[in-house]
Amino acid sequence: xxxxxxxxxxxxxxxxxxxxxxxxxxxxxxxxxxxxxxxxxxxxxxxxxxxxxxxxxxxxxxxxxxxxxxxxxxxxxxxxxxxxxxxxxxxxxxxxxxxxxxxxxxxxxxxxxxxxxxxxxxxxxxxxxxxxxxxxxxxxxxxxxxxxxxxxxxxxxxxxxxxxxxxxxxxxxxxxxxxxxxxxxxxxxxxxxxxxxxxxxxxxxxxxxxxxxxxxxxxxxxxxxxxxxxxxxxxxxxxxxxxxxxxxxxxxxxxxxxxxxxxxxxxxxxxxxxxxxxxxxxxxxxxx
Numbered sequence: 339x340x341x342x343x344x345x346x347x348x349x350x351x352x353x354x355x356x357x358x359x360x361x362x363x364x365x366x367x368x369x370x371x372x373x374x375x376x377x378x379x380x381x382x383x384x385x386x387x388x389x390x391x392x393x394x395x396x397x398x399x400x401x402x403x404x405x406x407x408x409x410x411x412x413x414x415x416x417x418x419x420x421x422x423x424x425x426x427x428x429x430x431x432x433x434x435x436x437x438x439x440x441x442x443x444x445x446x447x448x449x450x451x452x453x454x455x456x457x458x459x460x461x462x463x464x465x466x467x468x469x470x471x472x473x474x475x476x477x478x479x480x481x482x483x484x485x486x487x488x489x490x491x492x493x494x495x496x497x498x499x500x501x502x503x504x505x506x507x508x509x510x511x512x513x514x515x516x517x518x519x520x521x522x523x524x525x526x527x528x529x530x531x532x533x534x535x536x537x538x539x540x541x542x543x544x545x546x547x548x549x550x551x552x553x554x555x556x557x558x559x560x561x562x563x564x565x566x567x568x569x570x571x572x573x574x575x576x577x578x579x580x581x582x583x584x585x586x587x588x589x590x591x592x593x594x595x596x597x598x599x600x601x602x603x604x605x606x607x608x609x610x611x612x613x614x615x616x617x618x619x620x621x622x623x624x625x626x
Contacts, residue, residue, distance in 0.1 A: 358425065358426045359426050359427050359428060360379050360426050360427075360428045361379060361428055362377055362378070362379045362419065362421055362428040362429060362430040363377070363378055363379065363430070364376065364377050364378075364430055364432060366432075367430065367431065367432050367433065368432070368433050368435065368465065368518040369409055369432065369434055369435075369518075370409075370434070370435060370436055370518070370519070370520035371409055371410065371412065371414060371434055371435070371436040371520075372409060372410055372436075373409050374406050374407065374408045374409065375406070375407055375409065375432065376404065376405070376406045376407075377404070377405050377406075377407060377419065377421075377430065378404040378405070379421065379428050409434055412434060413434075414434050414435050414436045414461045414462065414463060415433075415434060415462075415463065416431060416432070416433050416434075416463065417431070417432050417433075417434065418430075418431050419431075419432065433463055433465070435461070435463055435465050435516060435518065435520050436461055436520055436522075437460055437461070437468065437514040437515065437516050437520050437521065437522050438457070438458045438460060438461065438514065438522055439457070439458075439512045439513060439514045439522040439523050439524035440457065440458040440524060441455050441456060441457045441458065441493075441510075441512045441524065441526070442455070442456050443455055443510065443526060443528050444456075446496055446613055448533055448534045448555070448559065448561070448604060448606050448613070448614075448615040451498055451499045451500070451530060452496065452497070452498040452499075452613065453496070453497055453498075453499075453528065454494065454495070454496050454497075455472065455493075455494070455495050455497070455510065455512070456492065456493070456494045456495075457470060457492045457493045457494075457512060457514065458492065459490045459491065459492045460490075460491040460492060460514070464487070464491055464516075465516040465517040465518050465520075466484065466485055466486050466487075466516075466517055467483050467484060467485045467486075467516075467517055468483075468484045468491055468514065468515070468516045468517070469481060469482070469483050469484075469514070469515045469516075470482040470483075470484070470493035470512065470513075470514055471512070471513040471514075471515075472493075472495055472497075472510070472511070472512055473509075473510065473511040473512075473513075474497050474499075474508060474510055475508030475509040475510055475511070475528075476499060476500070476508055478497070480495055480497070482495065493512075499530055505529070505530065505531060505532070506529070506530050507527050507528070507529050507530075508527070508528050508529075508530065509525050509526070509527055509528075510525065510526050510527075510528050511523060511524070511525040512524055531556070533555050533556045533559055534553070534554070534555050534559075534561075534604060534615055535553070535554055535555075536551070536552070536553040536554075536602070536604075536617060536619070537551060537552070537619065538617070538618065538619055538620060539619065539620040539621075539622070540587065540619065540620075540621060540622075541621075541622045541623070542586055542587030542588070542594060542621065542623060543622070543623055543624060549586065549587075550584050550585065550586055550587075551565075551583075551584070551585040551586075551587065551619055551621075552582070552583070552584050552585075553582070553583045553585075553602070553604065554581060554582040554583070555581045555582075556581075557581050558581070559581065559606055559607075560579040560580055560581055560606070560607040561576075561579065561580070561581070561583075561604050561605055561606050561607055562575070562576050562579055562604075562605045562607060563575065563576045563583045563585075563602060563603070563604055563605075564576075564602065564603045564605075565585065565600050565601070565602045565619075566600065566601045566602070566603070567595075567598070567600060567601075568598065568599060568600070568601070573589055573595055573600065574589070574590075579607040587621055587623070594623055595621055595623070596621075596623065597621055597622050597623045597624065598620075598621060599618055599619070599620055599621075600618070600619050600621055601616065601617075601618055602616065602617055602618075602619060603615070603616050604616070604617075
């Protein structure tokens with residue numbers, strides 16, 4: 339009699355549903371911006387992901403047991419996705435990252451052979467290592483791998499092209515990749531110009547041929563010039579910033595310098611970040 343009563347109660351009394359948490363799985367918990375991930379859980383019914391509207395672009399709040407989410411229109415960062423079936427709850431944490439290959443090119447030498455390149459600051463979260471691969475378009479590549487950094491993550495490189503190269507165009511390419519394979523690439527063209535010109539020998543002997551040391555730029559870059567003897571004494575200095583200097587081989591008192599090798603320094607005035615240019619000039623006072 340007792341068994342029959344228990345069976346009757348089990349058949350006709352309302353069933354009590356005991357909530358049970360469940361596990362959400364994802365095809366990728368460290369995706370890149372722009373990728374699509376699939377979320378799923380063992381409960382084959384609709385579930386709600388509160389707070390995703392606006393964070394995950396154009397996604398409905400109600401997602402089915404297996405749902406794909408396109409990760410566009412969101413910022414990189416760590417996201418916790420909570421779900422509920424009404425009877426149980428689940429959650430999953432995903433870290434969305436991206437990298438940027440934007441970079442700037444600046445002239446580091448007055449003749450343009452030496453350049454500096456600097457990448458944009460990368461977006462957090464940083465998924466190390468982050469690799470910056472530079473290709474300077476002349477067969478030279480440099481790989482800059484940042485293993486860990488608590489500061490802003492970016493890459494700086496200095497590079498000097500062959501000094502015989504002038505008025506040539508090189509395609510500089512930067513490729514950035516993080517630890518989970520997010521990658522970006524950008525190519526920019528850089529033109530190498532010879533801005534400064536100066537002879538390496540002159541003969542200030544008054545014969546009307548090659549009597550002056552003429553140093554000049556492209557007409558836009560002003561500079562100061564200093565000429566030193568081999569003992570380090572200043573034998574000539576330009577009076578003011580200019581784009582063209584003409585030296586007749588004389589000291590300030592009007593006397594001619596002696597024959598020999600002199601050292602000159604060119605200091606750009608309107609390009610403070612540009613390195614000084616140095617060189618040698620052979621002076622022959624007496625015509626040979």
